[in-house]
Amino acid sequence: MLAVSTIIKLHSLAFNMSTIQQIALLSLLAVLGNASPIIPRSNEAEVKPPITWVNCSEAIPLPIQQANITLPGTLPESLKCGIINVPLDYSKPMCETNNLNISFAFNSVNSKHGLLAYNAGGPGEEVQSYAWGLAGIPIEQSDHVAGLEEFDFLAMDTRGTWASNALSCPEPDFYAPIAPPKTQEEYETLSKNVKNYTSLCAENSLPKGIFEHVGSDAVAQDLESLREVLGYDKLNYLGYSYGTIYGQEYLNRFADKAGQFVLDGVATVSISNYDIVNHQGRAFDRLIERADKWCQSNNDTCPLAALGNGSVPATFKQVMEQYANSTDTPSADIAGLLSIGLFSGNPLFESFTGALALAATGNTSALHYTDDFAAAFTQSSLSATLPTLCSDFKVDNPSWEGYNDLIEKVHHNDKYGGSDGIFYLAIAMCASFPTVGTSDLKWRYTNVTDHPTLLATSDYDLNTPTELTDVTRQYNPNSTMLVRHGDDHGSFFVPGPVRDAMLAYFYNATIPAPCEGDVHSVYAVGTNRTGIVDPYVAPIGEVAGDVIE
Template sequence: MRSHSVLFAALGIFSRFSYALNAIRWVDCAEHVPVPLQGMNFTSPLPSTLHCGQLDVPMDYSKPIGGSNTITLGFTMYRPNNSQGLINFNPGGPGQEVASYSWEIALNLTRASWFAGLEGYDILAIDTRGWWSSNALNCSLGNWTLSSSLPSDEAGFNAFQASVRAYAQTCISLSTPPGIVQYIGTREVVQDWDRVRAALGYDTMHHFGISYGTYYGALYAHTFPEHVGRFALDAVYPAGVSNVDLISLQYAALDRSLVRSDAYCLNDTTCPLHSQGKGAILEAFKTAVDLAGPSGSESTSNVTADDVRFFVGLRYLVGDPDFAGLNDALYEATQGNWSLLDYSKFAPVFTGAIVPITQTYCLDYHIDNNTFEGYSNILKVGAESDPLGVKFLFFLVLHALCTAWPYTAASNPTVPINASMVLVTADFDYNTPTELATIGWSQAPNSVLVDRHGDDHGTYNVPGPARTAFIDFLATGNLPAATNQTFVTIYEPGSQRDPIPDPYSVPVGVEAGDM
């Protein structure tokens, strides 16, 4: 295990003393197409604003670079003429592919709209270490797939941990350089970012981070304050939150999101339960769970109650929620059609999406009580925060996985930040509950909090005053002024945040992020 308290002191040394910089190797972008864009046809030559590079850095920053202590970072940049500065972008994950975003901007593809208003800046997109073009780990799931039911007894817990350890061992055995698995956490990522910043010749770096990209950004701002420019953190995931609080807050957020699905049905005349009024979706969920039961049956196509809960908590409401899809699925189930809640068809996709997250997440995650008793207490406290009984939770799955990961954080301190940043949250974000933004704001007292009243995980692609506020800050450096509108409230430093609104009281629709 690794101590973050020691980490912060050690990283301070890196920020105050110069280090020998390796030179960037600029490479032909046409020969380094990011995975999400492979197979697409591009005009030749590629735009002159698109640049692709590599930089060698130490695997273990406590040792000199060289030999088996060297890894290569891959990154891309959108570089306009007469750049106004450097903006580092990270969409989160952890481990989400990053390099393709500069391509999207340069080629004016779909996600270029995320950066509207920032076209005058160099946009830096670094694949984080251990992923994609930055010395990706080599791991194998084999035939392992996650069940829709988390362990409920000690025997099941032990068997689950054995599967996690077997997966971790494939990462350790198959990845190079040897030892890389324990050096792909955030403490290394922020040092990588600072190496790239320095190699590019910039004294100051701005940052546009989403979700886990806010966690990276906060640690960078804490560690390298002298190089911090304008930091906008969208969908805040802060340090210093206990396991119990993290999971309890996400349960509350999940229940709010399910209520929002009911509010959506109330305002959607195409919702099959629209005519039944307020509470119809909540009742349909309860009915589907009761009909499925703990073991499923022939009449439910063997869909179990936990399958239903899984689809609510980790399919329809995660990320940018699909309220219409969830409402249809619950209605169809009550009518005897269970095909939209069949976990058996989705299990391999889900397993392949969530298990690899452990590779970085667990390195940053401190387990307060790594025993079955501790895990059981998490389940108990979580249930108390989940009156609707959804049960299946994103953070809970990650917590269970991390109990068996061989490398986890030894502590979980807060990350005080003096910089004036903009933190952005949405009241009904389930992935990063809005309460987490309040916690992050308390650690950055000179910052502004932008509270968007609506749904979705992030505000980066939701047109409206909340997005305008943080994009304008990145573009100009002007902190947003306090305001209180239907779809956004902006709080200046030192002010008090209002309570989270009732999910039925906030309008639904495009302006709320329901697209």
């Protein structure tokens, strides 16, 4: 786990990078600095009472510490901080060698609406600071939960991260590639490095065995344990990105305890490796075309606008061909860096078109995978994200032959030469994880839940391509689908009718009426959407959730 001083140095480092590297690195820092548990742990720790309440002034979330926010002399009375002691392995009785601490923050307003839990995804994203935000402490991403102030709001750090028994992993002695391995030698070298690193993580982390028990099956049971000891009849839930997987698992295990569930930016592991990388490749293609529409709508800020319609896709293809054999900035690295940088989360079309125009003239400084960025990316992936993701995910064929076949099949569908998304690399790394596919997920491939649910997606989401929501509806046939015809990963924080529908569902259990419009569409239970709106047809700008740089 990285020390606070190391995290602060990485924040400083970001400001000496190009724009795309800044965006990508800062987006990863949230999962780098897993704070030490509030209470020191040992393998033979004493089993504690159901909840240990702690002084919030002694449990300040690391993002709030890093932001240098001036806290009031007395913290808000509604803000509570605590620890719950749960089984390490839920299949066995809790005892001295089978328990761990789960840390949470709780904004309690004695709500008539009950308890609402939030998860910010990742997996491994810090969560507790959002409860502080609702309590009135100004955090940077307060818009992600704005509007939920009238609920008793629960923010639990998931097991193995931050204050919930964070994994203790060393700094890697290798760099993960930003693009998928292209040769058997590269694949086997990555496999060896991942195996050695995960072995050290498992050996160093306490309590012993935690590395094998950080899957979404256990996270869902931790949420239920908290609901029970806090004394609420029902759990309402807003899951964002990977948090939607925790929500789906909870519905399959504890549907009788579930209230209003909203899953935003839907992820799934009930999908083949081919389908998930192919969907992300097509999502990448759609964003290239969205950038082209943005360019033609912003003649004063897009350096490619004078070239006319189609200038962005044409220039991108030119750049990918131009640097295909480059040893300094190969085209595969460019596509990979875009996948976790300017196209990730809220796409930044102005920065992207600027970097693209420079690359076309031979200047790739804004698109270079530097050593500093590589170190940060490798650390965050291996110590925070992949332990949970790989436990949940199935690798269909972990051999080099299987992986290479996957790449060739998806490249056959490649429209602009940039389909080497982050899921490619995740599959390559998960293939060597000792815990790959070991989570006891109740809904993976087979189980169906009929609990009413809102599933929200945006047409041009790269992180969780919109097709994943269609897949998820197969396992939740009683779901209503909200589609925002715009950009960004997630919709709850984007002002407009989709956000309004989510809030109405949380507070009044109002299911939105079916509609098909320019800005959004709603598809009722038992109906299918008519298709993904053409990237050149949907609106651009603030109404589509686009960031003004």
